[in-house]
Amino acid sequence: MALQLNLLHEEISEHRQRQRDPLKLGIYALVAFGAILFLWYGWNAYQTIQIRSQLQDVQAEWAKVEPKVIAAQKRAEELHKIIDSTKVLDGIIDSRFYWAPFLAQLAGCVSPDIQLISLEGTSADDGSSVNVSLEGLSAATEPRHAAEQFRQKLAEQLAKKYSSVKVEFRNLEDSDTTVNLAGAPTATARFLVNVTFDTKASTPETAASTATKTEAQK
Amino acid sequence: MPNKFNKDQIQKIFLSGLGFIALIYCYFTFFLGPLNSSRETMTQTINETQEKTASSKTELKKTANLEVQAKEATSRYEALKATTQEGAPIAWFPPKMRNFFDGHGIEKAGVKLDSSSAFKEAELSDWMKDTWSIELPAADYEELGKAIADLENSEPLLAVQKISIHAAPDDPQFQQVDLTAQTILFTQ
DSSP, X not given: OOOOOOTTHHHHHHHHHHHTOHHHHHHHHHHHHHHHHHHHHHHHHHHHHHHHHHHHHXXXXXXXXXXXXXXXXXXXXXXXXXXXXXXXXXXXHHTOOOHHHHHHHHHHHOOTTEEEEEEEEEEOTTSSEEEEEEEEEEESSSHHHHHHXXXXXXXXXXXXXXXXXXXXXXXXXXXXXXXXXXXEEEEEEEEEEEEEEEEEEOOHHHHHHHHHHHHHXX | OOSSOOHHHHHHHHHHHHHHHHHHHHIIIIIIHXXXXXXXXXXXXXXXXXXXXXXXXXXXXXXXXXXXXXXXXXXHXXXXXXXXXXXXXXXXXXXXXXXXXXXXXXXXXXXXXXXXXEOSSGGGTTEEEEEEEEEEEEEEHHHHHHHHHHHHHHOTTEEEEEEEEEEOSSOTTEEEEEEEEEEEEEOO
8 A cells, every 4th residue: 555645734734724713713703793883883874864854854844834833822812812801891891880771760750849959879890789869859748758759669660670779768857948839839858868779680579579568668 | 723722812812802892882882872862862853843743733723713713802802992092091081071072962071080090800901990080060961861871882991980960059950960980991
């Protein structure tokens, strides 16, 4: 048998060692790993750029809308203020006491034997109640009776329109003065009547009870 | 591959390992970390801005609806504002009242300002109330009644608070009348 000798085994061995050098293999692995990391970073950067572009679009849209929103909010505040103010003003207007109908009713109750000398009237700030003081003269055969009739008639008439009506004499006294009524001297009485009522509309029951009270007093 | 590493090789492997760990740390801390953080922030900002934009559209619709609903209130408010003339009330209100009563046959009306104050209600911060004394030296009762009726109907923001009627000593047909009226005026 021929003797087989490998005279190049050292070189082959060195070549294999060079190929399997751990440092070289380590460097290759490191480079591959670095490339993966770089690609991963690149992919994240690309996504970030896309999101940034989306953010710019959204912010541009908001920049267009924002001034309109601010103006709309301001206008809504103004409108709410107007609505609230109008409500309060309407409430004040509706709660006013109208003197003209009262003066008309009073004039309707004054008969020829009654003369009013003065009227002092005050309404509450919110218009809910009224206080009137009437000073006058009654001239009749029975002047006190004439004054009383005026008081009752006034109470009845006011009770048709208002509630909690009170018409009371603060003073009623015969006067020494006589007046000529239809050419005949007539006795007089001086009276002071206090009228109070609530401006809330009366109910039919309230008006009826005032009329009944007046009838009973007669 | 040698079965055992020599001291030099072990040192190299150790240093390489440290360097690798440092590299990974730097990568995540200084490169990928801020990038991801920036992306999360931008995503959050996008969501918030989109929510704001969506709610703003609702806001705009609400205001448009409110404008329609408040049309009546707006025109009523403008009408009430128009009752206040330009300038200081002391300059235009007395002549206005004098002319008004002249038109009803009641002459020489005297008008003076008693007091002026603001409203406590927040809704009426743009308005003020003035209290006036109106003196009518000679007024027929019937004409007075008509004048007061007309005044109360034509001036919604005027309220007569006190009325004083006395028979005129010289002429029993006429009465001396004192009115205390409160007006609500828009502050210019």
